[in-house]
Amino acid sequence: MNSTRPIYFLGECEIDLGRRELRIAGVPAPIGSRAFQILEVLSGVRGELVTKDALLDEVWGGATVSENLLQVHISAVRKALGLYRSLLKTQSGRGYRLLGDWVIELEAAQQPSSARNKSQQEPTTKETSNLPVLVTDLIGRAAALSHVCGLLSAYRIVTLSGAGGIGKTTLALHVARELLSDYPGGTWLVELASLSDPSLVPSTIASALGLKLGDANSGEAIARSIGTTKLLLLIDNCEHVIDAVASLAEALVRQCPNLTILTTSREVLRISGEYIYRVPPLDVPDVEQTEVDQLRSHSAVALFIARTEVLDPIVLPQNDDLPAIASICRHLDGMPLAIEFAAARAATLGVEAVQVELRNRFALLTTGRRTAVPRHKTLRATLDWSYELLPSEERRLLRSLSVISGTFGLSAAQALTGGSLGERSVTETLANLVDKSLIIPDRLVTGRWRLLETTRAYAAEKLLESGEAEQVARRHAEFFLEVFSAFGVESRLQAAIDGLPLYRPEIDNLRGALTWAFGETGDSAIGIRLAAASCDFWIAESLIAECRDWSGRALAQLGDALGSRDEMVLQCAYGRTLLYTQGMVEGSLLALTKGLSLSEELDEPDFQQRASMDIWLFKSRSAQLVEALEAARRLEEMTRDREIQFRAAADWIVGISLTYLAAHREAAERLQRASETYPVERREKDLIRLGSDLRASSAGHLTVNLVSLGEHEGAAQSAMRAVAEARETRHATALCIALVWAGFTFITLGKLGPSEQIGEELVEHAYKHGMQPFHAAGLCIRGSVLAKRGEPAAAIAPLRTGLAGMQEASYLLFYPFFLVELAQALAANDRLDEALIEIDRALTVATNIDYRWLIPEIKRNKAEIIGKIFSENTPEAEKLLSEALSQSKSQGGAYWEYCASISYAELLLSHGKVAPARTLLMSQHDRFGNGVETPMTQRAEGLMLVLNKLMEPKSGLDRQH
Numbered sequence: 001m002n003s004t005r006p007i008y009f010l011g012e013c014e015i016d017l018g019r020r021e022l023r024i025a026g027v028p029a030p031i032g033s034r035a036f037q038i039l040e041v042l043s044g045v046r047g048e049l050v051t052k053d054a055l056l057d058e059v060w061g062g063a064t065v066s067e068n069l070l071q072v073h074i075s076a077v078r079k080a081l082g083l084y085r086s087l088l089k090t091q092s093g094r095g096y097r098l099l100g101d102w103v104i105e106l107e108a109a110q111q112p113s114s115a116r117n118k119s120q121q122e123p124t125t126k127e128t129s130n131l132p133v134l135v136t137d138l139i140g141r142a143a144a145l146s147h148v149c150g151l152l153s154a155y156r157i158v159t160l161s162g163a164g165g166i167g168k169t170t171l172a173l174h175v176a177r178e179l180l181s182d183y184p185g186g187t188w189l190v191e192l193a194s195l196s197d198p199s200l201v202p203s204t205i206a207s208a209l210g211l212k213l214g215d216a217n218s219g220e221a222i223a224r225s226i227g228t229t230k231l232l233l234l235i236d237n238c239e240h241v242i243d244a245v246a247s248l249a250e251a252l253v254r255q256c257p258n259l260t261i262l263t264t265s266r267e268v269l270r271i272s273g274e275y276i277y278r279v280p281p282l283d284v285p286d287v288e289q290t291e292v293d294q295l296r297s298h299s300a301v302a303l304f305i306a307r308t309e310v311l312d313p314i315v316l317p318q319n320d321d322l323p324a325i326a327s328i329c330r331h332l333d334g335m336p337l338a339i340e341f342a343a344a345r346a347a348t349l350g351v352e353a354v355q356v357e358l359r360n361r362f363a364l365l366t367t368g369r370r371t372a373v374p375r376h377k378t379l380r381a382t383l384d385w386s387y388e389l390l391p392s393e394e395r396r397l398l399r400s401l402s403v404i405s406g407t408f409g410l411s412a413a414q415a416l417t418g419g420s421l422g423e424r425s426v427t428e429t430l431a432n433l434v435d436k437s438l439i440i441p442d443r444l445v446t447g448r449w450r451l452l453e454t455t456r457a458y459a460a461e462k463l464l465e466s467g468e469a470e471q472v473a474r475r476h477a478e479f480f481l482e483v484f485s486a487f488g489v490e491s492r493l494q495a496a497i498d499g500l501p502l503y504r505p506e507i508d509n510l511r512g513a514l515t516w517a518f519g520e521t522g523d524s525a526i527g528i529r530l531a532a533a534s535c536d537f538w539i540a541e542s543l544i545a546e547c548r549d550w551s552g553r554a555l556a557q558l559g560d561a562l563g564s565r566d567e568m569v570l571q572c573a574y575g576r577t578l579l580y581t582q583g584m585v586e587g588s589l590l591a592l593t594k595g596l597s598l599s600e601e602l603d604e605p606d607f608q609q610r611a612s613m614d615i616w617l618f619k620s621r622s623a624q625l626v627e628a629l630e631a632a633r634r635l636e637e638m639t640r641d642r643e644i645q646f647r648a649a650a651d652w653i654v655g656i657s658l659t660y661l662a663a664h665r666e667a668a669e670r671l672q673r674a675s676e677t678y679p680v681e682r683r684e685k686d687l688i689r690l691g692s693d694l695r696a697s698s699a700g701h702l703t704v705n706l707v708s709l710g711e712h713e714g715a716a717q718s719a720m721r722a723v724a725e726a727r728e729t730r731h732a733t734a735l736c737i738a739l740v741w742a743g744f745t746f747i748t749l750g751k752l753g754p755s756e757q758i759g760e761e762l763v764e765h766a767y768k769h770g771m772q773p774f775h776a777a778g779l780c781i782r783g784s785v786l787a788k789r790g791e792p793a794a795a796i797a798p799l800r801t802g803l804a805g806m807q808e809a810s811y812l813l814f815y816p817f818f819l820v821e822l823a824q825a826l827a828a829n830d831r832l833d834e835a836l837i838e839i840d841r842a843l844t845v846a847t848n849i850d851y852r853w854l855i856p857e858i859k860r861n862k863a864e865i866i867g868k869i870f871s872e873n874t875p876e877a878e879k880l881l882s883e884a885l886s887q888s889k890s891q892g893g894a895y896w897e898y899c900a901s902i903s904y905a906e907l908l909l910s911h912g913k914v915a916p917a918r919t920l921l922m923s924q925h926d927r928f929g930n931g932v933e934t935p936m937t938q939r940a941e942g943l944m945l946v947l948n949k950l951m952e953p954k955s956g957l958d959r960q961h
């Protein structure tokens with residue numbers, strides 16, 4: 001009995017439910033079976049909405065299916081509709097509807113005319129598959145396996161594309177075996193790797209299907225034989241006969257409505273209806289990941305371990321081997337074939353030997369499986385296979401791109417060819433290399449690409465063999481000199497800083513260009529220009545140590561650039577970065593002085609200010625404080641008639657110098673004015689010019705003055721503001737400076753929780769950016785917190801280590817303060833003689849460098865230590881406390897005067913002088929008793945209770961006794 005099935009018509013579109021075809025202008029559109037079912041359901045409801053749940057239930061029969069898989073099939077329907085894709089309407093969050101007034105005709109269900117002969121509908125073989133037995137597990141591809149299986153129910157042609165050795169064939173074979181039950185006509189493997197004549201593609205496919213076609217080995221004959229049979233054809237390794245496979249596949253899909261084709265190829269087919277799935281590398285651990293469970297969870301590591309265990313089950317990789325295995329997998333880009341080779345070598349040589357020998361990866365990675373095709377038995381053979389298939393233009397571009405480090409954009413690719421291909425030709429050639437999986441798109445940035453490391457190393461060898469290596473490397477360096485030139489021009493600097501995200505992807509290329517330029521075969525003249533141009537980029541990116549290294553290398557090879565603007569830039573950058581990374585070393589001051597001299601000779605006001613600022617900073621941090629103030633005054637005079645930002649900067653550094661010299665009121669006014677008048681929009685640019693953030697630094701230094709003046713709540717707020725301002729800048733130096741001052745503030749105020757957090761962040765942040773002086777300060781904060789928490793013994797080691805680091809770096813600004821902290825910890829640990837030595841050292845250093853603001857507090861602490869050592873005879877302690885009171889009062893340091901009065905009152909009380917002690921303490925306590933609580937105010941409260949009790953009038957009975 002003939003059943004009838006409707007055909008839906010709308011313009012050029014036909015949905016034929018009898019033949020299970022979607023036709024556009026009479027031509028069948030390739031569409032997968034389940035994707036066609038979606039069309040069938042939507043067309044049957046005549047424009048009504050079908051919810052997602054209803055669609056999943058109708059098409060997948062209630063099976064658990066992800067919404068993502070439904071989206072894949074909807075996309076396949078739209079792709080098949082082509083120009084009419086807008087007919088499929090999405091109702092956001094609800095479902096789908098098929099738009100349009102479709103006309104229905106009923107037609108007897110029949111087979112396509114090209115396959116009506118029953119005897120020609122199925123392959124003659126009775127078997128349903130010729131797939132090989134799978135002897136290895138599919139590691140790390142569970143998601144890919146599921147996704148590709150879903151794609152094959154949505155599309156009728158799916159290509160697995162990717163570089164040689166990425167695992168296309170292995171994945172395809174597992175997919176085909178997974179889908180055996182879905183194809184009554186079988187799943188059939190067609191292996192083309194050994195085929196050299198494209199004209200033999202039809203006969204190879206016919207042979208795989210078991211077809212006996214005689215002399216009619218053509219696409220038409222194969223299509224007639226397949227007819228309406230539902231089968232899956234897996235065509236493996238198509239790239240070398242790609243045109244023949246593409247034309248035949250397109251014809252077969254058009255004529256055989258139930259045929260699905262899965263291909264593996266380094267180059268895509270580029271035919272109608274093809275869905276391209278680019279097989280990704282295996283998942284590799286990030287450099288930062290070090291925990292065993294983290295490392296083992298990555299599929300590349302799992303594959304390495306699994307293959308090693310198969311080869312040598314006796315000596316298995318241990319947990320200690322995992323970091324080296326992770327490193328190997330990263331260097332091999334997660335490439336399964338290369339990882340298998342490396343695992344084979346590790347089974348005989350050991351993991352560490354493989355890691356070391358990866359520098360010569362092509363010699364090392366040569367042990368494949370005996371059953372592998374010849375081009376998969378060595379890594380070089382795999383790449384040779386791909387390279388030999390390329391036309392000359394594609395070979396040339398691939399070779400040239402080997403000089404790229406990291407990712408690259410189209411303009412870089414065009415520059416490397418030197419115009420020999422032409423702009424349009426480079427674009428097309430690049431696209432071809434992407435299609436052939438020799439170049440892969442960057443996952444993070446659209447419009448950028450990269451070479452897998454194995455491909456890059458191979459192409460670099462080919463570049464060397466071609467004799468073009470030096471020429472291409474020079475083009476590379478010259479191109480990136482032009483890219484980064486904006487950072488070397490004052491008028492373009494702000495725009496460059498605003499566009500930093502555009503420059504960050506080029507960091508590896510900048511490094512590569514500089515490495516070549518200063519190498520044996522490079523051009524140091526280009527290197528000097530590039531190093532000078534990029535100085536402000538490194539500083540803007542907080543890569544301070546890297547700026548130091550490149551500017552230092554450039555200065556060592558100056559040659560004809562001696563006395564030039566480039567030298568001026570390099571001297572200023574080298575001096576500053578030395579100062580921040582190694583401390584106040586002689587080389588820093590020499591470079592800054594030379595940079596200042598050149599800036600004056602070349603009439604460069606911007607660099608005059610930079611060099612002057614850094615010389616002032618050098619003097620300040622090395623505690624040449626009077627000289628630092630003189631330098632600040634000179635800079636103030638220099639900028640008196642300039643823009644507001646220059647005057648704000650002058651207030652800033654004068655205010656800092658006055659802070660150390662204990663002019664607290666004027667210093668506070670200067671720092672507050674600097675912060676208030678400074679134009680915020682200039683922060684990013686001036687971070688480079690000034691070397692730090694004015695607002696964060698002003699708030700940080702202001703804390704010293706506010707603590708000294710007794711304005712403790714304001715000091716705490718200023719400390720937090722300094723850290724917040726510094727975080728905003730995302731600049732390493734600015735944050736380190738803010739954290740140090742915040743640490744000082746909270747230690748002084750006895751806020752140990754914030755102190756600990758700040759100290760640990762400073763240690764980590766400074767270590768990360770290679771900033772030794774600040775790392776040392778962080779260790780001192782850590783020790784100070786331990787001491788204040790009642791663990792003086794544990795505090796001594798970090799304090800001594802930090803102080804030694806400060807001394808080595810000549811970073812003396814905080815040196816006296818933390819010497820006092822060390823002395824206190826030693827005293828609390830009953831090591832009084834050592835405590836006295838350290839407090840004497842603190843007083844000597846502070847006096848010698850004129851570190852006036854802290855001297856009263858040092859004398860107070862020395863008096864307390866002497867009082868513990870010589871409890872009976874204390875004239876020296878009294879003298880020190882008297883001096884502390886007098887000096888702090890003359891400086892306006894009300895809080896230090898209060899602290900000195902507490903210690904003096906305690907000393908007087910210990911000698912039985914109750915009334916003088918109470919009078920002395922009362923004169924200060926009224927000012928601080930109701931303010932922010934600190935360890936010293938707590939001591940004062942307890943002392944006042946004792947003194948008041950002792951001063952109470954005695955009863956008559958007491959008086960008689």
